[in-house]
Amino acid sequence: MRFCLIMLTMAFIGLGWLFYKSSNIPSIAYVKSSDLVYSYLGMKDAQKKQAAEESKLKASLDSMRLNMESEINQYNASFAALSKTEQSRQKEILAAKENAYRNFGQSVQERLKNSDESLTTGVLNQINSFIEEYGQKKGYDIILGTTTSGNILYGQKYMDITKDVLKELNASYKSGSH
Secondary structure (H helix, E strand, O other), rough: OHHHHHHHHHHHHHHHHHHHHHHHHOOEEEEEEHHHHHHHHHHHHHHHHHHHHHHHHHHHHHHHHHHHHHHHHHHHHHHHHHHHHHHHHHHHHHHHHHHHHHHHHHHHHHHHHHHHHHHHHHHHHHHHHHHHHHHHOOOEEEEEEOOOOOOOOOOOHEEOOHHHHHHHHHHHHHHHHO
């Protein structure tokens, strides 16, 4: 009887130890970063906003180019009738306009680059803060992200929470709580 009591006590202690150890196993998951970023509604809206800005700036650039080409054609058509002084003055004006066009083109490229970087950074910050909240709410100790540079080469499917995170991230975005 005493032996059975000792064995039973040891079994309970062992089960308690196993329960304690299993409850302290880190909860780890991963998301497919590119799937998350490019399927996020906030990113899609940012891309639409960027495309609209790009169209607007390119339209201004095209308008400037067409205006300059028209003036060059007018200059070429009237070239023979102009005095040497007037030819020289018109060439200087056209050269200045061409220079302004090039500068504006460079400015457009720089503005688009900065706008894209700003929008992308904003979206990534939204995603990162959401994942942090999501991980805390769901009890994860670590949420890893896969990248094309190979941070995670393999993970069991049950550890992939990309779809769940994306679903909640998009719901949060739609509700305006991003």
